[in-house]
Amino acid sequence: MSATATAPSPSFARRLSEFSDRRFKYLMIAPAIFIILLIGLFPLIYTLAVSVQNITMLEEDTSYHGLIHYGALFKDLRLWQAIGHTLLITAIALPAELLLGLLMALLFLERLPGRQIFVALLVLPTMIAPVVAGATWRLLFDNRYGPINQILGWFAGEPVPIVWTINPDFVYLGILLAEVWQWTPFMFLLLLAALSNVDQSLTEAAEIDGANGLTIFLRIMLPAIWPVMAIALLIRGLDLVRLFDVVWALTGGGPGTMTETISIYTYVQGFRQFETSYTAAIAFLVIVLLSVVVIAALRRMEITR
Amino acid sequence: MMTRLPASGSFGLRRRTWRLLARYVGALALTVIFLFPVYWLFMISFKTPEEIFHSPPVWYPAQLQFSNYAVLFKDGDVVTVWNSLFVAGCSTLIAMFLGTLCAYSLARFRTGGEHLAIWIISQRMIPPIAVVFPLFLLYVWLGWVDTYHGLILLYTAFNLPYVIWMMRGYIEDIPIDLEQSALVDGCTRWQVLLKVVFPMVRTGLFATAVFTFVFAWNDFIFALVMTRSNVTTYPVQVTHYFGGQSNFWAKIAAMSVLGTVPIFIAVAALQKYLVRGISLGAVKG
Numbered sequence: 001m002s003a004t005a006t007a008p009s010p011s012f013a014r015r016l017s018e019f020s021d022r023r024f025k026y027l028m029i030a031p032a033i034f035i036i037l038l039i040g041l042f043p044l045i046y047t048l049a050v051s052v053q054n055i056t057m058l059e060e061d062t063s064y065h066g067l068i069h070y071g072a073l074f075k076d077l078r079l080w081q082a083i084g085h086t087l088l089i090t091a092i093a094l095p096a097e098l099l100l101g102l103l104m105a106l107l108f109l110e111r112l113p114g115r116q117i118f119v120a121l122l123v124l125p126t127m128i129a130p131v132v133a134g135a136t137w138r139l140l141f142d143n144r145y146g147p148i149n150q151i152l153g154w155f156a157g158e159p160v161p162i163v164w165t166i167n168p169d170f171v172y173l174g175i176l177l178a179e180v181w182q183w184t185p186f187m188f189l190l191l192l193a194a195l196s197n198v199d200q201s202l203t204e205a206a207e208i209d210g211a212n213g214l215t216i217f218l219r220i221m222l223p224a225i226w227p228v229m230a231i232a233l234l235i236r237g238l239d240l241v242r243l244f245d246v247v248w249a250l251t252g253g254g255p256g257t258m259t260e261t262i263s264i265y266t267y268v269q270g271f272r273q274f275e276t277s278y279t280a281a282i283a284f285l286v287i288v289l290l291s292v293v294v295i296a297a298l299r300r301m302e303i304t305r
Numbered sequence: 306m307m308t309r310l311p312a313s314g315s316f317g318l319r320r321r322t323w324r325l326l327a328r329y330v331g332a333l334a335l336t337v338i339f340l341f342p343v344y345w346l347f348m349i350s351f352k353t354p355e356e357i358f359h360s361p362p363v364w365y366p367a368q369l370q371f372s373n374y375a376v377l378f379k380d381g382d383v384v385t386v387w388n389s390l391f392v393a394g395c396s397t398l399i400a401m402f403l404g405t406l407c408a409y410s411l412a413r414f415r416t417g418g419e420h421l422a423i424w425i426i427s428q429r430m431i432p433p434i435a436v437v438f439p440l441f442l443l444y445v446w447l448g449w450v451d452t453y454h455g456l457i458l459l460y461t462a463f464n465l466p467y468v469i470w471m472m473r474g475y476i477e478d479i480p481i482d483l484e485q486s487a488l489v490d491g492c493t494r495w496q497v498l499l500k501v502v503f504p505m506v507r508t509g510l511f512a513t514a515v516f517t518f519v520f521a522w523n524d525f526i527f528a529l530v531m532t533r534s535n536v537t538t539y540p541v542q543v544t545h546y547f548g549g550q551s552n553f554w555a556k557i558a559a560m561s562v563l564g565t566v567p568i569f570i571a572v573a574a575l576q577k578y579l580v581r582g583i584s585l586g587a588v589k590g
Contacts, residue, residue: 032404033425124569127519131543137342140345189580190580
């Protein structure tokens with residue numbers, strides 16, 4: 001890699017330049033790595049330290065308390081419920097976004113006049129701030145002044161009075177609608193790009209051999225787009241696990257604690273209840289668990305790169 | 306691709322036309338459905354209070370009026386948009402500069418090997434809430450809560466992994482020969498970077514910078530935790546208008562629109578790089 005190898009130079013000069021190359025390459029990464037360590041390593045160490053103390057709103061007790069907070073994690077029903085809510089939303093939203101995105105991508109795969117414009121418009125929801133998306137859906141879902149109940153009323157033939165953000169029967173449907181609306185275009189865009197890269201001669205040959213559309217999709221297209229699909233699922237899956245903004249704007253975790261996600265629960269513990277040490281224990285658990293998953297998943301992604 | 310089948314006679318042609326028409330209707334319907342919430346948001350921002358709080362809802366205002374925006378300017382709330390612009394802009398510049406240097410080292414010298422690269426991008430995937438809590442305690446201690454430099458540093462740190470990862474890909478895409486011949490010609494490493502590498506990856510730099518800006522611009526959770534009143538960004542301001550029974554709908558909508566229009570511009574500017582940008586470089590689009 002070092003270009004000095006190609007330059008005819010006396011060995012002393014070469015050694016000097018190799019030294020300066022080495023200094024150069026570390027000099028270039030140093031500031032960036034330093035700043036990343038600030039968010040990568042510092043929080044890990046600091047949360048660990050705080051989590052074995054006993055800092056709450058009432059007392060600043062920084063003596064060593066062992067693993068009492070970690071023990072409390074296992075008995076914290078609200079935490080496990082928050083994990084459950086997060087996994088529930090992920091388990092429904094992720095396949096829904098994938099399936100809808102895939103269907104949309106197939107619709108746009110063949111030539112279609114104005115396709116570029118359609119795609120540019122369809123991607124907008126994904127780029128909007130999630131908290132703005134949540135706020136928008138809150139306005140749409142309003143039981144009296146929002147258009148969703150109005151539209152449902154046209155089909156029902158009578159006024160529909162659903163209070164979407166409070167009614168336990170509908171609150172998850174509301175969150176999922178907003179979430180799927182915002183992120184289906186993400187899946188759509190990636191899958192459309194992947195499908196467009198599938199070797200056309202393969203699909204054409206299969207057609208001439210009399211294979212039907214479904215067979216072509218399952219046997220030729222799906223294997224070809226699988227690597228992209230896996231990455232899209234990974235990115236979205238990790239996004240969903242840390243879901244905060246949309247739910248915060250839409251329900252604030254309510255009614256009660258019914259839609260609290262892991263991120264919302266952590267926020268409430270840390271910044272509403274001021275259970276500093278306990279929150280640190282939650283944060284540490286989340287960082288460690290997810291780091292393992294993330295790095296394992298990224299290794300796979302790096303291989304496919 | 307299926308349309309390339311040997312279409313026989315007028316029947317085949319008619320079938321193809323119908324098929325295209327059906328797909329067109331489907332595409333239009335999808336676009337209407339997906340853009341309806343955006344349309345609704347924009348329309349509320351132009352409505353009068355009577356129109357906003359009308360049951361059943363009216364779908365468009367009688368006339369476009371800008372008083373909802375005027376209120377934001379008069380009350381000074383619009384300063385939050387400026388805060389967003391300043392904080393996102395500064396952090397983008399710093400992250401792009403430091404990140405590209407780091408990316409070059411990773412791409413051309415394999416500094417730290419694959420392990421370092423994977424560790425860097427993994428930092429991007431950690432849930433912000435878990436990171437922001439200890440950082441908040443640090444910021445309280447430093448007195449950096451609700452300061453511009455505090456938030457700028459946070460966004461810089463959060464976006465650096467993305468910049469490094471993306472720029473590494475863009476740099477690996479360009480041939481190394483030019484850099485080598487520039488070195489042989491007696492350029493220093495820094496000159497090579499400035500005169501050869503940067504010009505060749507300028508489209509990648511541009512696309513990455515826009516994405517970096519958008520991430521900082523759209524962020525909610527860091528700003529929610531780290532700001533009080535001086536440095537409030539526009540997404541936090543939007544949630545300030547939600548208050549118990551009386552939501553300030555007009556303000557929510559107008560502020561959201563102010564924050565969303567730059568996103569539209571970004572999307573328009575990014576067309577060719579969207580796929581690569583949102584897939585973390587996995588799909589070169």
